[in-house]
Amino acid sequence: MDEELIYLIDQLKKDPMSGLTLVNRSKKSYLTMKNDFETNIYILIDGVVIISLVGLKNQYHFMYLNRSSIVTILGAEDESVVKQPFDILVDSNEAQFYKIDRKIFWKIVNGNPRIGKYIRNYYRNQLQVNFSRLRQQLSNDRKGQICAFIYEAVQLFGVESPKNTNYILIDHKITHGTIGKFIGASQRSSVSRIITNLINDQIIESKSGYITVKNLAYLDQYANKVG
Structure with missing residues (x-):
């Protein structure tokens, strides 16, 4: 947890009116959903969540959070109730949040x-991350989008592979369906086909939803591609 967020939470704890409360959620449960009316702001303390936009037919994942961070803050400061614009889904076994009333939060x-x-x-x-x-x-084309996604997953979840110190294990289970929702692919089969090609080309390995990266430089060219 970064120093400034620690300071924020300490100030919230010191305020006798803050009503700061711990909230726990289990895997595949929603903290909030699009169009929910919410009176609180939530701060992720521990766990992994996926933030998604929801359209008429599809759900589009646009962000993983796996570190302590504010997760619901959008809306005017003077609004006591805000209609939520996103789905926030827990993607770890458990996740823990602090909850605080919106108006008290903004007063502090x-x-x-x-x-x-x-x-x-x-x-x-957040604006910079979303722009990136x-x-x-x-x-990127579809292959490039998947390569860029895997590269970003390395930055979030990557650890040294126990099988080979030159490889990087993405230490978080990610299904082909989840990848599809991050890149806007409606057909899971198209993701599976590209993943299979990357395995055959010795770029990655995949077992039981866990991806091991064997050639990070190859993925980097797509993650940092411009134009």
Whole structure:
């Protein structure tokens, strides 16, 4: 957990009116869903969540969170109830969050310049991350999108492979269906075909939903492709 988020939580704990509460969710449960009316802001403390946009027919995953972070903050500061724009799905065995009333949260933020700066930086960083993902999607064909996704998964979940120190294990189970929702592929079979090709080309290995990367440099060319 970064220093500024620790400071924010400490200030919330010190305020006797904050009503800061711990909330636990299990795998495949939703913290919030699109169009839910929510009076609270949630901060991820531990676990993995997927944030998704929901259309008329499809769900599009656009972000993994696997570190402590604010996960629901959108909406005007003076609104006590906000209609949620996203689905937030727990993708680890368990996830733990802090919950705090929106109006109290913003009162504390606006009364503390250090926290206010942190929130501004949070918005700026989220915008940069979302822009980077959009650039990857627009700059790549379907194969490139999958390669870029796997590269980003390495940054989030990568550990040294116990089988070979030159390989990187993505230490989080990711199904082909999940990958499809991250890249906007409606057909799971198209993801499976490309994954099989990457395995045959010795770029990755895959077993029981766990991907091991054998050639990170190959994936990097797609993750950092521009135009």
